[in-house]
Amino acid sequence: MKIKCIIIDDEPLAVEVIQAHLSEFSNMELIDVFTNPIEALKRMENNDIDAVFLDINMPKMNGLEFIRSIGPKTNFIVTTAYREYAVESFDLDVLDYLIKPIPFARFLKSINKLSQKVLAEVKDDQPKDAKEKSFIFLKVNKKLVKVKFEDILYIESLKDYIKVFTIPDNYVVLKSLTGITEELPSDLFLRIHRSFTVALDKIKEVEGNSVQIDNKRIPIGRKYLNYAKSIILDEME
Numbered sequence: 001m002k003i004k005c006i007i008i009d010d011e012p013l014a015v016e017v018i019q020a021h022l023s024e025f026s027n028m029e030l031i032d033v034f035t036n037p038i039e040a041l042k043r044m045e046n047n048d049i050d051a052v053f054l055d056i057n058m059p060k061m062n063g064l065e066f067i068r069s070i071g072p073k074t075n076f077i078v079t080t081a082y083r084e085y086a087v088e089s090f091d092l093d094v095l096d097y098l099i100k101p102i103p104f105a106r107f108l109k110s111i112n113k114l115s116q117k118v119l120a121e122v123k124d125d126q127p128k129d130a131k132e133k134s135f136i137f138l139k140v141n142k143k144l145v146k147v148k149f150e151d152i153l154y155i156e157s158l159k160d161y162i163k164v165f166t167i168p169d170n171y172v173v174l175k176s177l178t179g180i181t182e183e184l185p186s187d188l189f190l191r192i193h194r195s196f197t198v199a200l201d202k203i204k205e206v207e208g209n210s211v212q213i214d215n216k217r218i219p220i221g222r223k224y225l226n227y228a229k230s231i232i233l234d235e236m237e
Contacts, residue, residue, distance in 0.1 A: 001186050002029040003118050004048060008066070009055040009079065010035040014100055018053050018079060021107045025227045026191060027115060037061040044070060050118055051095070056080040067092045075117060077110050108230055119186060136183060138164060140171045147171070149188055153202050154213050155180055157195040165214075192228040193221035206232055 005028060009015050015033055022028050031049065034040040037058055043049070054076055056063040064085065067076055076094040078085070079102060086097045095117065096110040137144045151166040157177040164171045164180075173180070181189065181197045191197045192211065196218050204212045209220045211232065220228050 001027065001119075001182070003027055003050045003114065004029050004031050005051040005053060006031050006040060006043065006049055007033045007053045008035075008037055008040045008058070008063070009033075009053070010058050011055065014055065014079065017100075017102060018107075021102070021104055024104070024223070024225075025111055026224055027186075027227070028111065037063075037066045041066070041069065044074070049074060051075040051077060051114055053077050053079050056082060056085050056089075064088060064092065067094065075114055077114065104226070108226065111227070112230055112234070138171055138173050138175075140173060145171060149185065149199075152184075152189070152199050154196060154198040154216065154218060165216075190228060190231055192224050192232075193219055200232065203232060 005022070007015055007018050007030065009018070019030065019033070022030050032043060034043070035058075038060055040052075044052075052074055054063045054066060056078060057080070061069075063078060063080070067089075070076075076089075076092075077096045077098060078089050078094050079098045079100060081100045083099060089097050095114060098106060098110060134150070135146050135148045138147055139145075147164065147166060151168060153165045153167065155165065155177060156163045158172070160174065160176075162173050162175050162177055162180055164173060177191070177195065177197060181191050184197070188200060189197055190200055198211060198213060198218060202213045204214075206212075206229070207217075209222075209225060210217050211220065212218075
């Protein structure tokens with residue numbers, strides 16, 4: 001699942017930093033950047049934005065006024081050089097408050113908090129039977145095979161096909177890795193490489209830029225590294 005976000009900030013350097021940080025997370029999708037809060041208001045009318053990275057001091061409308069105009073239904077992460085607005089911001093139920101210049105380690109904490117909140121909201125919106133679903137059907141040799149989530153070890157991309165490695169058997173399926181990953185519960189499975197999605201609870205160890213599952217050493221791709229390690233290590237605690 002992609003978390004759709006926008007940036008509202010009239011400082012080009014600050015925007016570049018946030019964009020660079022966001023590019024490290026495969027589950028984040030930057031929809032647009034605005035220097036004018038009024039223009040951003042119009043974009044927000046579509047109601048399809050999950051998060052807003054928002055500066056405080058801007059022309060025509062400051063960040064706090066913007067939050068009040070939208071209400072608490074959106075996840076706001078304030079990005080500002082000023083500490084004195086923190087109390088007022090949290091009174092408006094912002095998700096986080098980041099002080100510029102924003103170090104990546106601090107930004108990572110915000111993304112983890114945002115990811116957990118959005119995931120929880122998605123689960124709450126699902127019908128009861130969808131929440132309790134514990135399996136997926138895979139089309140293998142013209143048959144539909146029922147595969148339990150708890151049996152999946154990892155999935156490897158083979159160009160137009162994928163190979164699903166499970167405890168009882170392995171299956172080759174005509175499907176993309178992106179497609180199968182989107183069908184799996186994001187709290188149980190994580191894409192860590194352009195060619196691999198893994199079951200989080202099957203990871204035995206993390207060594208360097210790789211994980212061990214069963215007898216297979218699986219690499220973590222460079223662009224997935226920071227986010228993947230944060231999720232994996234949190235899962236193993």
